Amino acid sequence: EEEKKTAEKLKRTCENWDAPLIITTSVQFFQSIYHYKGSALRKLHNLRDSVIVFDEIHLIPTELLRPCLKAVGYITKYLNSEPLFLSATMPDYSKLFDKFLPDVNYNKLVTDRTNFKYFKKCEYKDMGRTTLETIAENASRCKNALIVVNTKKTAAELYSLVQGEKYHLSANMTPAHRSRVIEVVRNKLENGEHITVVSTSLVEAGVDLDFNTVFRQLSGLDSILQAGGRCNREGKDDKGYVYVFDIDETYRKGSDLAMRINKTKGLLEKYQDITSYDCIKEYYDGIFDFNQSRIAENSIAKYNEQSNSFDRQGLMSPYSIPFRSYAMQFEYISADTISLVIDDPNDQTCHKLVETLRNGDMSVRRALQKYSVSVYMNVFKDLYSQGVLKDHGTGIFILENQSYYNNETGLDTQAAMQDYFI
Incomplete structure (x- = not known):
């Protein structure tokens, strides 16, 4: 009973970021900020007075740069936090900061690159x-x-x-x-x-x-x-x-x-x-210039609609802010994929988890993530039509035919090997 209580406490701590040190992903971070449910938003107050380290910052999707950078700007300005951007191929965000965060201070921490040659x-x-x-x-x-x-x-x-x-x-x-x-x-x-x-x-x-x-x-x-x-x-x-x-x-x-x-x-x-600074800067400047309209357009203001609703003072509100609509549009990772659980008979831990799922116990769902492969919907439909996928009433599909999974290269169907990008 004590172990169950401790596990539940740790789970809540993880979900609420209620600890001195939190390690999470950029996906989880930004999707928590741009959410409309209290279960996701209740952690945000714990960002106050924090140092937030973003590793591989260059991987922010180009079309999401405006909302992601604005989110970091608000956390800096209103929650008194200090974000730190890290990357081996650091983009120069100066123009985007100046455009979308004009009242937020920022500094370039690395200005002397004379010793970079020793790292080549x-x-x-x-x-x-x-x-x-x-x-x-x-x-x-x-x-x-x-x-x-x-x-x-x-x-x-x-x-x-x-x-x-x-x-x-x-x-x-x-x-x-x-x-x-x-x-x-x-x-x-x-x-x-x-x-x-x-x-x-x-x-x-x-x-x-x-x-x-x-x-x-x-x-x-x-x-x-x-x-x-x-x-x-x-x-x-x-x-x-x-x-x-x-x-x-x-x-x-x-x-x-x-x-x-x-x-x-x-x-x-x-x-x-x-690898020179000038080359990397020219590369990112070119990408940002090419996508400037896409970057600028992605704002919650784009989804605002005229409204005849009234605020608490009884005054007509000219706009309703569509938090839910925008949150549903804010996809850090494309949602047009579905995960398939692979029952690995050579891995007893995996096999036991899959058997537990087959019996209808959904508590193993998270544990099965490391035994899953994400596929595009047309690949899923192709596999499903071949009768090699079963969900046993759980809504989580298991690859039942092990001949479709190769011990060296993984999921091995003609449909799954289409020309898709990681």
Whole structure:
């Protein structure tokens, strides 16, 4: 009984941010601020007089920059908190601060970059247009290599071409599966073994791996530099090499990735050192300028409607502020996906949780997140029509046919391997 009380207390503390130190995600942070339910909003007062550290701040979705930066501005101004932005590829938000937060003070903490050269552990080389076969062959000659590509489809195709000891990482694998692979890879690298890892961009943030050579498919400059953070990370070699390559791959015209790739192409031609402050600044300035209308339009004012309602003083209110409507529109992560639970028969913990769910016990829902894979709705519909998904009345779908999940590459259906981005 005491344990249950303690567990419930800790759960409430986590949900209410009622502790001296809270570790959470940017998704949870901003979606808590832009919410309309008391259960989410009741934690916000605990932000008062806090130091709030935002790691990988460059990952804020471009179209959400205005509401996210304004939220940080209000917390700074009215709750007396001090936010700190961190990133290895730091955008210059000065123009956006001045435009959307004119009455909020900010400072650039790093102004002297003369010593940055001592942190350069790798050199970037542009390979130009090539083929996956060539990349696989070049990687096999390296002491060890990480190959990062833009899509799950390309990762699966390239993985099939790589010879020798190899490992695969993508969002088609459950978080538990990826963690096991990362641990094996880390041990192999520490022992100096010759391996090749093929991954999507998920390896670029929060994954502490150190490769002698990295191959990065042409993408946004920030992604390329983040991939470079996995090259000679510990400085064990005199110099590591990051090879940027392009393949014959088409992207939706006008898409964010297509725009970032085109911008990066120009920078690779213009700058000898793409890690320089000027290069990174020009990259982000170009993105912000290209998306300036999208950034400016995303405001709660956009959803305001004329109203004939009256306030508490009996005066007619000209506008009603649609908190609920805006909160439902504020999607930090696209909601057009659904999670599928993968029953891993080789993992007894997972198997027991799935059996508990099959019996209708929903208390294991959160624990099953690390044994789940998110898929787009058309992939879900395809799998459902094949009869390989069952929810047993719980509303949580379980992949019943284990032949659809590969022990190396994860979810393995033709529909699931469409050209989707992480």
